[in-house]
Amino acid sequence: VLQFGSISLDTMSQSLEINGEAVQLTAYEYRVLEYLMLHAGEVVSKxxxxxxxxxxxYDRDSNVLEVLLSRLRRKLDPDNRLKPIETLRGRGYCFRLDRRAG
Known part of the structure; x- marks a missing residue:
């Protein structure tokens, strides 16, 4: 289980909980979130x-990744207070919460 404050990602069951509440993710949303959380604090290129x-x-539309990240941001942080996923223009993305945040 990857725990960052109120965000808990169970890699065995591939499930997400925020403040103890289950949050549904698509398979692609899960993959993106898991990878970012496993590399928390690191810049991950697009x-x-x-x-x-x-x-x-196969053909990968670059816009699909931005849509996935936008949906993840809304699910993880509906009030836009934590800002767990940062976009670093021209470099990539970074999961910014630490294990004590919350």
């Missing part, structure tokens, strides 16, 4: 993230 979430080597 290319690296795209390669991790797509199993097949």
């Amino acid at each position: 290319t690296e993230l795209t390669e991790r979430i797509y199993e097949q080597d």
